Amino acid sequence: MIKNRITQLIYRVIYCVILSFGVLFSLGIFTGSSFNTDFYAYYTNLSNYACLGVMIAVTANTVKQIKKNEIYGTTQYLENTKFMCSILILVTFLVYNILLAKDKSAVEYFTSLSNLTLHLVGPILFILDHILFDSRCSVKWYMPLVSFVPPLGYVAFVFIRAAIIGNNANIMKYPYFFLNPEKVGIGGVFMWIFILLAVFAVLGYGLWIVNHLIKENGKLKIYPKNDYSLKNKTNQIEIDVK
DSSP, X not given: OOOBHHHHHHHHHHHHHHHHHHHHHHTTTTTTSOOOTTGGGOHHHHHHHHHHHHHHHHHHHHHXXXXXXXXXXXXXXXXXXXXHXXXXXXXXXXXXXXXXXXXXXXXXXHHOHHHHIIIIIHXXXXXXXXXXXXOOTTOOTTHHHHTTHHHHHHHHHHHHHHHHHTTOTTSOOOSSGGGOHHHHHHHHHHHHHHHHHHHHHHHHHHHHHHHHHTSSTTEEEXXXXXXXXXXGGGGOEEEXXX
């Protein structure tokens, strides 16, 4: 793990800048197209928005820690929320690149700034931030199950929105084929929901296990108050929490 908070801050600012452009891309800005009125209907966009909001809060907290001269340490702020967002964005990354990107040519995939930002660069940067900088000490075993709540809420939102839209041909009714009962049937929709929840569970517990495997040999480091500089690392106290 990287404990230098200056490094963490630089990394997080870069992420926030990149994702801010990603948000603009999702709205149709800078892409040469008109304003995208369906931007709020896509799981890709919503998961990236959630990650950006969490990262802005974490970045602000990192700035506060640095101002207090707490230069050295891992991140515990919003740790469980950030873990859950890591699962959400990992699903975005995998579902798009495995199921949806097959309809695009390699040229289309790698020349679309919107695609690269929201489906590749953004997800990878967010997950790496969690792995490289977070303490992971307080992530509870049930958090992968809690991560079911946002996608199930999203599914409910999709069908409520579709019922409101009705048969309006001018508005996209279903954002993804696997949530469209007109294409895959009701049974097909439930099958895909079950598959995706299973994916959430596998990825969530896989990430939870990785978190515990790469902890610092079960040691929790505590630093003297107001003494977090790198040059005072020799003053740290280690408490065995095994």
